[in-house]
Every structure is written in structure tokens, then in C-alpha cells.
Amino acid sequence: MKRMLFAALMTLSPLPAVAQDVAGRFDYYILSLSWSPSWCRAEGDNRNAAQCATGGGIDFVVHGLWPQYERGWPQDCRTDKRDPSRRDSAAMADLMGSGGLAWYQWQKHGRCSGLTADGYYAATREAAGRIDIPDVFERLDRSVRLPANVVEDAFIEANPELTRNGITVTCRGEALQEVRICLTRDLQPRDCAPDVRRDCPRNDMLMEQPR
Numbered sequence: 001m002k003r004m005l006f007a008a009l010m011t012l013s014p015l016p017a018v019a020q021d022v023a024g025r026f027d028y029y030i031l032s033l034s035w036s037p038s039w040c041r042a043e044g045d046n047r048n049a050a051q052c053a054t055g056g057g058i059d060f061v062v063h064g065l066w067p068q069y070e071r072g073w074p075q076d077c078r079t080d081k082r083d084p085s086r087r088d089s090a091a092m093a094d095l096m097g098s099g100g101l102a103w104y105q106w107q108k109h110g111r112c113s114g115l116t117a118d119g120y121y122a123a124t125r126e127a128a129g130r131i132d133i134p135d136v137f138e139r140l141d142r143s144v145r146l147p148a149n150v151v152e153d154a155f156i157e158a159n160p161e162l163t164r165n166g167i168t169v170t171c172r173g174e175a176l177q178e179v180r181i182c183l184t185r186d187l188q189p190r191d192c193a194p195d196v197r198r199d200c201p202r203n204d205m206l207m208e209q210p211r
């Protein structure tokens with residue numbers, strides 16, 4: 001009897017379907033730049049990641065180019081675009097540290113861009129090419145501690161078109177994690193939506209010297 005009653009209720013009050021994120025339907029991008037020494041210490045060393053090798057001198061790498069809504073973000077969208085080849089993903093290693101990361105970013109975020117895989121990788125490379133990394137970070141010869149606003153100031157000085165509301169600095173534990181820069185769909189700087197403006201709350205972050 002209970003099974004029959006439950007079945008009857010289900011036909012009268014069906015559960016709402018979960019909305020599926022739609023490829024190409026988003027408002028803006030985040031270009032996420034990861035501080036490689038922090039990632040290496042937290043994860044990369046245990047994986048024997050090539051970007052963590054001593055002598056590489058790698059500082060910021062591109063974590064991803066993420067489509068965003070004005071609140072929240074799409075991910076894992078269905079798309080009729082063909083996945084990138086292993087060779088195409090591997091060719092992004094100079095920018096992203098590894099072809100594996102490039103492939104993962106395509107799966108989770110790139111499919112939501114509405115672009116082809118080649119187009120998404122090209123947009124990621126173009127977005128990164130429009131942002132100048134501050135010289136002080138590219139020449140960092142020792143580990144330092146500094147607050148998030150100092151990192152923001154350095155990026156704004158190197159890229160005067162950026163605003164404080166258009167850049168977010170995150171940390172993981174005590175260490176600098178990422179610099180996230182908000183861009184229009186045309187890859188022009190813009191302010192981040194309020195849900196993205198979450199700077200590291202620490203008084204200072206460890207910015208470990210590149211290896």
C-alpha cells in the first residue's frame with residue numbers, strides 16, 4: 001500500500017529537473033593565474049610534476065580561463081564541439097604547466113565557452129598574453145611574505161587598465177594561491193561580480209621563491 005501511495009504522489013508532484021548549464025551562455029571570464037611554487041609544495045611535488053623541477057624558475061602559470069555568470073558559474077556543459085587531441089593539450093604545457101591541466105580545464109570550463117577546443121585554447125593563450133606579470137615577481141630571488149593588496153597593487157601598476165575590483169588574490173593555508181583577473185567575453189578587463197571578490201583574509205601570505 002505504501003509503495004502504491006508513493007508512486008501516486010510522484011505522478012502528481014514530479015521533482016523539478018536539474019537545470020543543465022548551456023555551452024556559450026555566460027557573462028564573463030576569469031583568467032586564473034596560479035603561483036607555481038605554492039602549488040608545487042601543496043600538490044605538485046607528490047606528483048613529480050615537471051613544472052616543479054629545480055632550475056625551471058616557473059612563477060605564475062595559467063590555471064584556467066573560466067566562464068562565469070554574474071552569480072556563480074557553469075561547468076561540465078554538454079557541447080557538440082570535438083574534444084582536443086592529446087597533442088593539442090600537450091602544446092599548452094608551456095602556458096599551463098602540463099597538458100593534463102589543459103585537458104581538465106577544457107572538460108570542466110572550456111566546454112561551457114561555446115568555443116571549439118582550438119578556439120578555447122587560443123582564447124586562453126590570448127587572455128594570458130594581455131596580462132603583464134609584474135617584473136618584481138618574475139625576478140623574485142627569495143621567499144617573501146606580503147598581503148593580498150600588495151600583490152594587487154603590483155598587477156595594477158603593470159596593467160593600468162585593471163581595477164582593484166577586477167582582480168582577486170586568493171591563498172591556500174599560509175601561501176599565495178592564485179591571482180584571478182576578470183575579463184569580458186571579448187577579453188577586456190572588467191570588474192568581478194561580488195561573489196568573486198574574496199581576497200585572502202590573511203595579514204600576509206607566503207610567496208615562495210620560484211625554483
